Amino acid sequence: MKxxxxxLIFAAVIDEGSFSGAADRLGVTxxxxxxxxxxxxxxxxxxxxxxxxxxxxxxxxxERYLIHIREALRAIEDAEFAAGELQExxxxxxxxxxxxxxxxxxxxxxxxQFLKKYPQIKIQMDMSDMSPDLVGGGYDIALHAGExxxxxxVRRKLxxxxxxxxxxxxxxxxxxxxxxxxxxxxxxCLLYSYHTSVDEWVFTKNGTDTRIQVxxxxxxxxxxxxxxxxxxxxxxxRLPTFLAGPDIQSGRLVPVLQDFEMPMKEIYxxxxxxxxxxxxxxxxxxxxxxxxxxxxxxxxxxxxxx
Numbered sequence: 001m002k003x004x005x006x007x008l009i010f011a012a013v014i015d016e017g018s019f020s021g022a023a024d025r026l027g028v029t030x031x032x033x034x035x036x037x038x039x040x041x042x043x044x045x046x047x048x049x050x051x052x053x054x055x056x057x058x059x060x061x062x063e064r065y066l067i068h069i070r071e072a073l074r075a076i077e078d079a080e081f082a083a084g085e086l087q088e089x090x091x092x093x094x095x096x097x098x099x100x101x102x103x104x105x106x107x108x109x110x111x112x113q114f115l116k117k118y119p120q121i122k123i124q125m126d127m128s129d130m131s132p133d134l135v136g137g138g139y140d141i142a143l144h145a146g147e148x149x150x151x152x153x154v155r156r157k158l159x160x161x162x163x164x165x166x167x168x169x170x171x172x173x174x175x176x177x178x179x180x181x182x183x184x185x186x187x188x189c190l191l192y193s194y195h196t197s198v199d200e201w202v203f204t205k206n207g208t209d210t211r212i213q214v215x216x217x218x219x220x221x222x223x224x225x226x227x228x229x230x231x232x233x234x235x236x237x238r239l240p241t242f243l244a245g246p247d248i249q250s251g252r253l254v255p256v257l258q259d260f261e262m263p264m265k266e267i268y269x270x271x272x273x274x275x276x277x278x279x280x281x282x283x284x285x286x287x288x289x290x291x292x293x294x295x296x297x298x299x300x301x302x303x304x305x306x
Contacts, residue, residue: 006040007069009033010048014066015138018056070135074272090279091120097134097142101223101243102267103127106299107143110291114284121280129194129221135272140281146265155268156285159297162241163262165201166253170233177256178236181212188235189214193221201238203260210260238262245299 012022013033023030041048048062058066098107104127111123126132126139134142134153145161167177178184181203191198191214198219203210216235220226223243230237231252239253247253269285271277292298 006036006043007072009036010040011066011069011073013037013049013056014058066136074135089120090118090283092278092280093122093124094141094280094284095137095139096123096125096284097132097137097139098125098127099143099145100127100129101240102143102145104224106242106292107288110288113291114287117287118280118283121284134270140271140278141284142270143267144270145267153270153272155270156289158267158269158285158289159242159292160295160300161265161267162300163238163264164241164244164248164255165236165238165257165262166230166244166248166255167236168231168233168252169254171230171235172254172256174233177254179257181210181257181260184212184214184236187214187216189216190226190229190235190237191216191219192223192226192238193219195238202263203257204262205260242297242299245301249301 009022009026012025013019016022016025019033019037020030023033026033037049044061044065046061047059048065050057050059096107103125107125108127111125115121115123126137131144132139132142143158144155175187178187181201184201189201199214201212201214203212218226218229218234220229223240226237227239227243227247229235230239231247236256244253244255248255269288271281
């Protein structure tokens with residue numbers, strides 16, 4: 001008979017990145033974890049892990065084994081969800097991945113409210129602007145902007161993500177606002193490094209696209225750092241409205257070229273395709289959709305006053 005416990009311990013070691021982390025998570029000793037992994041490798045006849053005093057990494061055989069046991073563990077989870085489908089109280093650990101700025105500004109503030117409403121749920125949230133490995137990272141939900149390359153994932157739309165070109169009042173007073181996109185070549189345009197086309201801005205009016213090559217003295221891979229430079233009058237920048245909206249409402253930032261549209265994306269809740277969606281996932285998605293406001297999210301309400 002196969003040792004299912006050894007497989008679960010192996011998965012825990014990978015998730016935690018160490019034997020000691022897996023031991024803490026599973027409530028066993030580090031030596032017990034090590035012994036189970038050694039026994040598993042002996043039974044399979046291959047080394048699954050390369051171990052040094054400082055680093056733990058998968059061998060090629062370990063990588064192949066992990067892919068298949070992830071699928072098996074997912075099937076076990078589905079069986080458990082089917083058995084407990086009638087449970088009324090959402091519970092368990094909910095692991096979420098979110099883009100950094102969006103997560104800090106619009107997800108983190110509502111987490112305490114969610115936990116008060118669902119006290120039997122625990123949340124682990126990772127925030128990064130790099131795309132996560134949803135399945136490999138063990139995430140229940142990833143908040144993702146734009147299209148998906150992985151077709152086996154399921155998505156639910158949370159809100160539109162519009163962009164706005166803006167500058168501080170002091171910059172506009174000194175250099176004047178651009179009235180047409182081609183005038184941007186005479187301005188200091190501040191750039192976001194992770195954008196698909198860093199130095200090309202696209203403007204649409206009456207169905208016609210205008211593409212402008214822009215340049216400036218500052219390029220950064222964080223939207224909040226870019227916002228700070230724009231606020232301090234360094235130049236003109238493109239910001240997501242979920243970040244710029246409050247500053248525009250307060251008058252700290254001035255939108256420019258509003259007769260033109262800039263490309264927009266949608267932000268989705270993405271989760272692995274499965275027959276039984278855990279209640280902890282379902283209630284979180286419903287909660288965050290209601291909080292953000294759907295097709296007209298709360299951060300875009302400034303548009304009605306312009």
